[in-house]
Amino acid sequence: MGTRWYAIDEADESFLDTAPLRHARSVDIPFPAEQTWAALTGDEVSSWTKGMNKLTWTSPRPFGVGTTRQIDMSGNFLLRERFFRWEEGRRKTFTGVEATRPIFKHLVEDYLVEPTPQGSRFSWRFAAQLRRPWNFLQGPLDRFFFAPTGRSHIDGLRDFMISRAGAGGDFTAKGN
Template sequence: MTTRWYPVEECDDSLLTSASVYLTRTVDVPYPAEETWAALTDDSGPAHWTKGVKRLTWTSPRPFGVGTTREVETVGGFALRERFYRWDEGHRKTFTVVGSTHNVFKRLVEDYVVESTPEGSRLTWQWAGDLHRPWSFMKPVLKKLVLEPTAESHIGGLPAHMASTH
């Protein structure tokens, strides 16, 4: 059976200030920035610690950079295709979603920034999206029941994951 992919409109940083749905999280990690970056870019990355993420597949060869692509599949069978339009190795990466197996997102961007701190590092994450109808009418419920819990496990779960690998 062939998976149907719906196009998602490519976008850039302007969505971070204009999106109808916006989430941001920051977490301090007691490990150096290099290790935090490595955890975010390993072969399965957030699939190790993010609730709801079943599989993450990099579809571009290393070394990663602008234009790198990957696919993310959730436990419920929802999948996204992503293309990175920013890649500042060791510091920042930002992608736009370009395809989805469900016609939910009109536009979607995720941004990750890793910075050194005296105690280790800090990850700042932003997620911004615009939804198609009828999902746009269910925005408050979708945000509270799906997006916010996933974001919390995605960002909040990183330090525990890194501790389990040390």
């Protein structure tokens, strides 16, 4: 028997300001914006994000508007996403399109990388609306899953890049 997928109603940028569940977080990274962008579009995002087992880009490089990826989260939860904004080297925004659990009615995430005098700043926004009956559990789900996962994703990037630089690694995106 195959995996059952549940559609997520696509949303646009305006949902980032109107969603019932929202998070925003920024972190300063001591590396140039080009390297931060390379890490965010590489294949190793799951290595620093709590609860994420694997990220698979399902579109060929070079990436752009329409690029898709699949996220394998803990608990046998898969999520498929499609990018509706892609400003190479600077900004990308996706909407969820389907998942293996009917949790999300809408899901949007926005990633922005900006140069700073000391390196770069990575800013992230998350917006979601949960389906019933999950919406009744929004507080605990946010407290124990969504918020910690977001913090680890944003805060973990800096530590990941510092550890890779110390090991002589680079941040260039690898092909699938």
